[in-house]
Amino acid sequence: MKFFLSLLIALATMxxxxxxxxxxxxxxxxxxxxxxxxxxxxxxxxxQQMKTAVKLEEGVLEYRVxxxxxxxxxxxxxxxxxxxxxxxxxxxxxxxxxxxxxxxxMVKSLELIDANLIGRTxxx
Amino acid sequence: MKFFLSLLIALATMxxxxxxxxxxxxxxxxxxxxxxxxxxxxxxxxxQQMKTAVKLEEGVLEYRVxxxxxxxxxxxxxxxxxxxxxxxxxxxxxxxxxxxxxxxxMVKSLELIDANLIGRTxxx
Numbered sequence: 001m002k003f004f005l006s007l008l009i010a011l012a013t014m015x016x017x018x019x020x021x022x023x024x025x026x027x028x029x030x031x032x033x034x035x036x037x038x039x040x041x042x043x044x045x046x047x048q049q050m051k052t053a054v055k056l057e058e059g060v061l062e063y064r065v066x067x068x069x070x071x072x073x074x075x076x077x078x079x080x081x082x083x084x085x086x087x088x089x090x091x092x093x094x095x096x097x098x099x100x101x102x103x104x105x106m107v108k109s110l111e112l113i114d115a116n117l118i119g120r121t122x123x124x
Numbered sequence: 125m126k127f128f129l130s131l132l133i134a135l136a137t138m139x140x141x142x143x144x145x146x147x148x149x150x151x152x153x154x155x156x157x158x159x160x161x162x163x164x165x166x167x168x169x170x171x172q173q174m175k176t177a178v179k180l181e182e183g184v185l186e187y188r189v190x191x192x193x194x195x196x197x198x199x200x201x202x203x204x205x206x207x208x209x210x211x212x213x214x215x216x217x218x219x220x221x222x223x224x225x226x227x228x229x230m231v232k233s234l235e236l237i238d239a240n241l242i243g244r245t246x247x248x
Binding site: 027029043046047050051054061062063064065066067068069070072075076078113114115116117118119120121122123 | 151153167170171174175178185186187188189190191192193194196199200202237238239240241242243244245246247
């Protein structure tokens with residue numbers, strides 16, 4: 001009986017740690033292909049949006065964005081929000097709507113993929 | 125003359141900031157598909173490798189890793205190294221070679237894409 005109690009506590013603790021680590025976050029993997037001509041303009045719009053969102057919104061935690069050296073019109077984003085509500089609130093903000101409206105003619109394709117955060121490893 | 129001097133200084137400063145921001149880094153976008161059965165084991169190996177590399181290697185700056193909720197065997201990584209030499213040195217380390225050898229039978233496909241860092245935006 002004591003063994004099962006310990007096991008139960010151990011399992012409960014593992015879940016708690018796991019939840020704190022990633023399950024609370026809402027994580028998106030985003031793939032965007034833009035019109036090659038719009039590269040500089042699109043990059044500027046995206047950076048403005050990201051900086052404003054992280055600064056003003058409590059629930060927007062971070063963005064990592066790359067484009068491919070050989071195909072610079074192909075972007076990949078990893079976006080981390082505090083939770084799903086933070087994301088829903090984010091897509092209604094003036095800065096996000098400005099980005100969305102201003103860039104809509106530049107975006108050829110957009111793929112939004114719900115994701116799990118496996119690692120977020122960084123120098124202290 | 126004074127105007128052109130100011131312009132020159134402004135341009136030089138912009139370049140310096142830009143270089144510091146991203147050009148010095150070596151950035152990889154990595155797509156990995158693993159054998160679905162190996163999910164837990166692979167995740168553990170990858171996390172061990174990443175934590176060790178960031179801790180021990182001066183030139184390994186950060187990893188962001190996600191897998192897809194609907195296809196958890198599909199991983200995407202954004203890796204930031206201080207420069208290309210840091211990357212070359214990284215792939216010779218014991219912890220990387222251990223990861224590579226231990227996971228080789230789990231990995232179905234691997235795509236390494238050289239990338240530019242567009243945004244690295246995070247709460248202070």
